[in-house]
Amino acid sequence: MTGTERVVLVTGAARGIGAATVAELLDTGHRVIAIDSCRGADSGLSYPLATREDLAAVARLDPARVEAIEADVADEASVRQAVAAGVDRFGRLDAVVAAAGVIAGGAPLWETPVEDLQTQWSVNALGVWHTAAACVPVLLAQPDPSDCRFVAVVSAAGSRGLFHLAAYNASKHAALGIIRGLAADLVGTGVTAVAVSPGSTDTAMLAATAGIYGLTDPAELAESQLIKRTIEPAEMAATIAFCCSPAGGVLNGSVVAADGGFSG
Ligand SMILES: NC(=O)c1ccc[n+]([C@@H]2O[C@H](COP(=O)([O-])OP(=O)(O)OC[C@H]3O[C@@H](n4cnc5c(N)ncnc54)[C@H](O)[C@@H]3O)[C@@H](O)[C@H]2O)c1
Structure with missing residues (x-):
């Protein structure tokens, strides 16, 4: 390990797209703060979320280069403590991936309990907000912020209205709005912000989404993408890792549609 290895903070890191992103970043020589x-x-x-054992398994990928921290992105103080602890261990922060997310739905808006909106708002929107609020000042304080990146994992639901997912749509539109506003606020600093919109990716959330739609096979959801198959978390991780890289700075204030061609 060298003192110059880039450090990336990943939320939602215990499984799915977040865990695959940690693995990809480790493979490409990064250190990771996994939340x-x-x-x-x-x-x-x-559906259940990830467990402590899931997060511990991610940490075991490379204990010398992973700092695993249990924290709730919906809780501002919890996020700030986690960011401080991770940066304290590694002494720098170069990029952030806000991947933590939850889904609920299955009914039209007018039959959706407002609690569903509050739950998804608190994680999918406020979670990205809290992560940015805690991390961006650290990025700006780096010796050369021009290689620093903030990446949020959104969804087609951040740009479109997906059927019977009104609250998820609202929360993901907000996450995209946070990224667009952040990119505008960061002009002149060198730090950039981008949203990645995954297609149907083979994770527990995709299985939960299939359940919401009454489908037995999550692969049926891939029918709405031109590649006609689900995406592997590792494939999504490769796109996200590029967004975290210095070269990823050209992707700023935009949505990277990593969805195999979403056809609606
Ligand atoms: N899988 C897909 O097809 C798909 C498609 C579009 C967008 N996405 C988005 O990708 C991201 C990752 O989803 P995934 O498919 O890997 O799902 P997943 O459920 O496998 O992983 C989500 C992770 O976030 C964690 N998490 C949830 N709430 C949290 C909180 N409050 N604080 C900290 N961590 C929390 C969970 O424990 C879990 O480890 C999400 O933002 C999701 O909306 C996924």
Whole structure:
């Protein structure tokens, strides 16, 4: 390990796209601050979230280069503490991936309990906000912020209205708005901000989404993408890792549609 290895903070890091992103970043010589709420079965959703054991397994990929921290992105103080602890261990921060997210739905807006909106708003929108608010000042304080990146994992639901997912749509539109506003506020600093919009990617959330739609096979959701197959988390991670790189700075204030061609 050298003292100059880039450090990336990843939320939602215990499994799925977040965990694959940690693995990809480790493979490409980064150190990683891996954050997850580890709520497990106590998620309040129709599906369990990741567990402490999931996060521990990610840490075991390379204990010398992973700082795993249990924290809830919906809780501003929790995020600030986690960011401070991670930066304290590695002494720098070069990029951030806000991948933590939850989904709920299955009914039209007017039949959706407002609690569904509050839950998804608190993680998918406020979670990105809190992560940016805690991390961007650290990025700006780096010796050369021009190689620093902020990446949020959004969704086609951030740009379109997906059927029976009104609250998820609202929260992901907000996440995209946060990225657009952040990119505008960062002009002249060198730090850039971008949203990545995954297509149907083979994770627990995709299985939960299939459940919301009453589908038995999550692969059916891939019918709406031109490649006609689900995307592997590792494929999504490769795109996200590029967005974290110095070269990723050309992707600024925009949405990277990593969706195999979303056809609606
Ligand atoms: N899988 C897909 O097809 C798909 C498509 C579009 C967008 N996305 C987005 O990609 C991101 C990753 O989703 P995934 O498919 O890997 O799902 P996933 O459920 O496998 O992983 C999400 C992770 O976020 C964590 N998390 C949830 N709430 C949290 C909180 N409050 N604080 C900290 N961590 C929390 C979970 O424990 C879990 O480890 C999400 O933002 C999701 O909306 C996924």
